[in-house]
Amino acid sequence: MAKKFPTTSKNLRAWVNKMARMCQPDDIVWVDGSDAQRMRLEQEAIVSGELVQLNKEKLPGCFLHRTAADDVARTEHLTFICTKKKHDAGPTNNWMSPGVAYRKAKTIFAGAMKGRTMYVIPFSMGPVGSEFSKIGVELTDSRYVVLNMLVMTRAGEQVLRQLEKNGEFTKCLHSKAELDIKKRLILHFPEDNTIWSVGSGYGGNVLLGKKCLSLRIASWLAKKERWFAEHMLIMGIEKPNGRIEYIAAAFPSACGKTNLAMLVPPEGLKVKGYRIWTVGDDISWMRVDSDGSLWAINPETGFFGVAPGTNSKTNPNMVATIKKNTIYTNVVLKSDRTVWWEGADGEAPAEGIDWLGKQWKPGMKDEKGNIIKGAHPNSRFTAPIANCPSASFRIDQHHGVPISAIIFGGKRARLAPLVYESFNWQHGVFMGATMGSELTAAQMGQLGQVRRDPMAMIPFCGYNMAGYFRHWLDMGQKMAKPPRIFHVNWFKTDENGKFLWPGFGENLRVLEWVLDRCNGKIEAEKTAIGYAPRSSDIDMTGLHVPEGTLEKLMSIDPKEWLEESKGIKKFFKQFKKDLPEELWQEFETLQQRLKSNA
Ligand code: OXD
Ligand code: MN
Numbered sequence: 001m002a003k004k005f006p007t008t009s010k011n012l013r014a015w016v017n018k019m020a021r022m023c024q025p026d027d028i029v030w031v032d033g034s035d036a037q038r039m040r041l042e043q044e045a046i047v048s049g050e051l052v053q054l055n056k057e058k059l060p061g062c063f064l065h066r067t068a069a070d071d072v073a074r075t076e077h078l079t080f081i082c083t084k085k086k087h088d089a090g091p092t093n094n095w096m097s098p099g100v101a102y103r104k105a106k107t108i109f110a111g112a113m114k115g116r117t118m119y120v121i122p123f124s125m126g127p128v129g130s131e132f133s134k135i136g137v138e139l140t141d142s143r144y145v146v147l148n149m150l151v152m153t154r155a156g157e158q159v160l161r162q163l164e165k166n167g168e169f170t171k172c173l174h175s176k177a178e179l180d181i182k183k184r185l186i187l188h189f190p191e192d193n194t195i196w197s198v199g200s201g202y203g204g205n206v207l208l209g210k211k212c213l214s215l216r217i218a219s220w221l222a223k224k225e226r227w228f229a230e231h232m233l234i235m236g237i238e239k240p241n242g243r244i245e246y247i248a249a250a251f252p253s254a255c256g257k258t259n260l261a262m263l264v265p266p267e268g269l270k271v272k273g274y275r276i277w278t279v280g281d282d283i284s285w286m287r288v289d290s291d292g293s294l295w296a297i298n299p300e301t302g303f304f305g306v307a308p309g310t311n312s313k314t315n316p317n318m319v320a321t322i323k324k325n326t327i328y329t330n331v332v333l334k335s336d337r338t339v340w341w342e343g344a345d346g347e348a349p350a351e352g353i354d355w356l357g358k359q360w361k362p363g364m365k366d367e368k369g370n371i372i373k374g375a376h377p378n379s380r381f382t383a384p385i386a387n388c389p390s391a392s393f394r395i396d397q398h399h400g401v402p403i404s405a406i407i408f409g410g411k412r413a414r415l416a417p418l419v420y421e422s423f424n425w426q427h428g429v430f431m432g433a434t435m436g437s438e439l440t441a442a443q444m445g446q447l448g449q450v451r452r453d454p455m456a457m458i459p460f461c462g463y464n465m466a467g468y469f470r471h472w473l474d475m476g477q478k479m480a481k482p483p484r485i486f487h488v489n490w491f492k493t494d495e496n497g498k499f500l501w502p503g504f505g506e507n508l509r510v511l512e513w514v515l516d517r518c519n520g521k522i523e524a525e526k527t528a529i530g531y532a533p534r535s536s537d538i539d540m541t542g543l544h545v546p547e548g549t550l551e552k553l554m555s556i557d558p559k560e561w562l563e564e565s566k567g568i569k570k571f572f573k574q575f576k577k578d579l580p581e582e583l584w585q586e587f588e589t590l591q592q593r594l595k596s597n598a
Helices: 010-023 035-048 098-109 143-152 157-166 209-225 257-261 316-321 425-433 465-478 504-518 549-554 558-573 581-597
Strands: 027-030 063-065 079-081 117-125 134-140 170-175 185-189 194-198 228-230 232-238 244-250 275-280 284-288 294-297 302-306 327-329 380-384 401-409 419-421 436-438 450-452 484-488
Touching (some): 010 098, 010 117, 010 134, 010 170, 098 185, 098 194, 117 143, 117 157, 134 157, 134 209, 143 209, 143 302, 143 380, 170 209, 185 209, 194 209, 209 284, 209 465, 232 257, 232 284, 232 401, 232 504, 257 275, 257 302, 316 380, 401 425, 401 504, 425 581, 450 558, 484 504, 558 581
Parallel strands (some): 063 327, 079 185, 244 401, 401 484
Antiparallel strands (some): 117 134, 185 194, 232 244, 232 275, 284 294, 294 401, 327 380, 419 484, 436 450
C-alpha cells in the first residue's frame, strides 16, 4: 500500500482527515500514479467483481464494468449548484443553499465508507505546472473511479508536489454509498471550490475532474479569472500547405464531438493532403494569450466515449484507440471475453451477457414486445488519448493550441442548415446562446425532444447563464484576433426522415470552407441568419449525393425560424433583466431580417 499522508500540505491533510471522520473508511490509500499500484487495484477490482478482465490477447489491459440499472447516465435532476444566493445559480440550474446541501449530503456520507477503502487521488486538469491547469483531489470509495481517473487525468505523486507549491485545489468527495437513486446527489459549491457526489457510480456523476470540475466549477473560475471553460472538442486540421489550424467545437452530449475530433479525411480530400490532429473530444479551456488570440488546452488525458455506433466506418481512429488499456462500461460481454455493442464492427454475437449481466441473444424482446439491447445506449469506453492514432503532438504543451474558429452545432432534423457563419463576435455569441438540440441517451429524458442548449453548456454552466452570456460578450472585447464563429448541423433530414448529409469524415468538406473563411480566401452569401456558402464552394470531389441535396441542406425557411424564435424568446425571458441587452438586439434584428425574407 502507498504510504499514508505523503504530503506536506496542511490544508490537504486536514481536509482528508475531516472527510474520513465523516465517511469512516477502514483504510486510506493515496494514489501515487504508479503502474504497480494501478495493477494492484485492477486485481482487487476483479476479485471484488467491480471489473471483469477481458481477453488478454485480443484486448490487452482492458476491463468491463457494469453499473446499477438506474445509474447509467448523468442525473441532471439530482445535480445542484449550491451558491449562497439562488440568483447566482440562475434559472437554468437546480439550486440548493450550501447549508441545506451539506446537511442533506452529510446524512448520506456519514459512515458510507465503513468496510471500504478511501482512495485519495491528487489530479491535475491540464499539464502539471501549466498556468492553464487546475488541481483537484478526489476522495472516493470506488476502485472503478480511481482506475478511470488514472486514464482521464494526470494523477499521482507529481501532482501532490505541484499542489504543495500554493496549497490550492478543488475538494472533490465521492462515495458510492448505497448506489441508491433516492440517496443520490451531485453537489457543486463554487464558493468553496468543492464538489460532493454521492450515491452514483456513473462516470459523468463520479469522475469529478470531468463535468463537475472542468465545466461547472471551472466555468465559475473562468468568469472570475477571465478565460473560457467550454464543452468543446479541439482538433487540428493540417492543410495541404503543411500548416495546422485548430478549431474548437461545442455540441451537446452524444452528438458526435468524439467522431469529429478524430475524423479520417475522405479520399476526395485526402489526395489534397489533409490530416487531422486530435487534441480533445469533450472539454476546452481557452485563454487570451499575449498574441491577442485565443489558445486552448484539453484538460483531460482520456476519452470517455459513447460505445454504440462506434465502428471502423464511423470512427476508425477510436476503434484503434480502444484495443488496449480501455475500461468498457455497460457493453455486451462475448463468450471469447471480447465486447460488442449495437453498431459495433461485425455481426452481433449469437449470444452474450448484456449490460445488466443477463444472458442475451440478438432480437430478444421484453414483456412489452420491445427489442432488448445488449449494450446500454449510453454504454461507454474510457481510453487514453495517447492510444489514438491521430493524437496531437501538442497535447502536453502548456499553452495549448491557437484557435482559428469556434463551431456551435446541434442535432436538428429540420431548421438549421449545414453550415453558416456569424456576422461578427456578438452575433456569434447570439448563435451559441440560441442553440437547440434533440435529447440523446447521455441525458435522462425524452429522446428526440428539442431543448435549448446554449453553447452545449446547459447542463454544465456552474452559474447564472445570463452572466455566462455577458462573459462571452466581454471576452470578445479582450481579443485582438478573436476566432470566427460558425454553426453546423450534420443531422438535417429529408421529408422521409433520411439524413441528407453523410457526416463523419465527410464533415471535413465543411471544415475546409470554415478555414477558407477564416483565412479570407472565399466570399459568402449574406442570408437572414448569417453568411452561408455558395453550393459550389463546398468541395464535393468523390462524394455523390442526389441532385439538389446541397441546396436542401443549405435551405433556410424564414417561417420555421420565426416559429423557433418563439422558443428562443421564452428561453431568454426567464433571465429577466439579467440577459445582456446585446442579445435582445440580435434577437430583434434577426426577426426583422427573417420577416423581410418570409
Ligand atoms: C459526456 C457528456 O459524457 O457530455 O461527455 O455526457
Ligand atoms: Mn460531454
